Amino acid sequence: MKPVQAPPGSSQFGVALIEALVALLIMAFGMVALIGLQGTMRRASDLSKQRSEAMRIAQSELERLRDFSVATINESSPAGTRDFASIQSLNACTGEEGEGACLQSINVGNASYSISRTVGDWTEALSGHTQALPPMRNVQVRVSWVDRAAGAQFVQLDSFISKAETFLSGSLVAAPSAGALRRPGERDASIPVQAKDLGNKTSVFVPGPTATVAWVFNNLTGVITGRCTVAAGTASSSLTLQDVESCSNTTVGYLLSGTIRFSNNLRPDPANPEGFALPLDVVITNSRLADAIAAPTVQQCFDDAPTSPSSTMPFVSYNCFIEPNNGTPRIWSGRAELSGIELTGANARKVCRYSADYDGNGSISNAEHPENYNAVSSSLARQNFLVINASVSRCPTGAAVDPANGVFVNSNTELQQAAPAQP
Structure with missing residues (x-):
């Protein structure tokens, strides 16, 4: 076999080999670049995960903080109950803290995540002063870890948590209207549900079975803007816009309304009193107020109390019209008391009022049924009383709100009227 020889006149030897080596070199650079890109993509994918x-x-830590059971723990709260005050700042554990004193790290996949949170009260600077706003805390949750390239990474979420009773979360399912929440009958919540909507943004209400007056309410504010004379026994549902047109916009007044329950038990249960109604009346007075606005001179109170103590009625409903002063805003101060109740003698009773710090702001506002009303500037509903036997040492303490066990209302009571203390 003869060796291959270059064609005559050619001076190129080994060109194919050189081309192959160049191609191999280019492919090697490409492979190196591809390997680097693959590593970058793998790291990016890992970091994204x-x-x-x-x-x-x-997010789980934020939701856990929102999942407190009650706004404020009291003596009836079971052990382990979490309240708003339990939302506190905590750092990631270093291994020296006691149990519950720090936030444990979480190992997931190829990373260990350290959690810390910073909690502060929500305040706002106004005119150079720091003013405390409604009970709310700003929460900052930070999750840190080290990636596969030894790079420090973190994510941080900021949010606000409000101090609100957990049972109020049910209002979130209410369909929205012009206001934040849908109101009963699209009216102010203080307007009695029995009041008839007249269709012109007002409602009319006859306050009692023997009343000879009807009150006209502004649906938006709950203020009474008219008083009309009607025949005894007239039902609110029978009145029309024409019936009250001439007496609308003739006055300004606020409604004070509620129910009165009764108990003869020596250990009364304020959530389920078992007694029957007694004859009584509701009056507004200022006899025990000092340095306060005088009780209104114009007031009308109506109730459906029985005329005989042998009644089997479970409770009494009352409604009072109170005319405020002529100031800005128009306000009144005074005290609601029950008359016709024996505070001394063989059948002595004492009067308790349903009252508690429902909004958790540390004080009893007018809407929360204080002993004495001060500077009331709106209608007040659900100002309820409990009449108990005078031999009971103190007004009963009701159960705290406990939605898990079906308790949605704080039934605590405080003393309103009793026999004078003996000297």
Whole structure:
């Protein structure tokens, strides 16, 4: 076999080999670049997964903080109950803290996530002063970790948590209207549900079975803007706009309304009193107020109390019209008391009022039924009383709100009227 020889006149030897080596070199550079790109893509994919996991952990921690059982723990709260005050700042654990004193790290996949949270009261600077706003805390949750390239990474979520009773969360399912929440009958919540909507943004209400007067309400504010004379026994549902047109916009007054329950038990249960109604009347007085606005001179109170103590009525409903002063805003101060109740003698009773710090702001406002009303500037509903036997040492303490056990209302009571203390 003869060796291959270059064609005559050619001076190129080994060109194919050189071309192959150049191609191999180019491919090698490409492979190196591809390997680097693959590593970058793998790290980016891994970091994306870690960020998603960190975000899930941060959101879970925020939701856990929102899941407190009651706004404020009291003596009837079971052990382990979490309240608003339990939302506190905590750092990630270093291994020296006691149990519950820090936030434990979480190992997921190829990363270890450290959690910390910073909690502060929500305040706002106004005119150079720091003013405390409604009970609310700003929460900052930070989740940190180290990625596969030894780079420090973190995600951070900021939110606000309001101090609100957990049973109020049910209002979130209410369909929205012009206001934040849908109101009963699209009217102010203080307007009695029995009041008839007249269709012109007003409602009319006859306050009692023997009343010879009807009150006209502004649906938006709950203020009484008219008083009309009607025949005894007239039902609110029978009145029309024409019936009250001439007496509308003739006055300004606020409604004070509620129910009166009764108990003869020596250990009365304020949530389920078992007694029957007694004859009584409701009056507004200022006999026990000092340095306060005088009780209104114009007031009308109506109730459906029985005329005989042998009644089997479970409770009494009352409604009072109170005319405020002529100031801005128009206000009144005074005290609601029950007359016709024996405070001394063989059948002595004492009067308790249903009252508690429902909004958790540390004080009893007019809407929460204080002993004495001060500077009332709106209608007040659900100002309820409990009449008990005078031999009971103190007004009963009701159960705290406990939605898990079906308790949605704080039934605590405080003393309103009793026999004078003996000297």
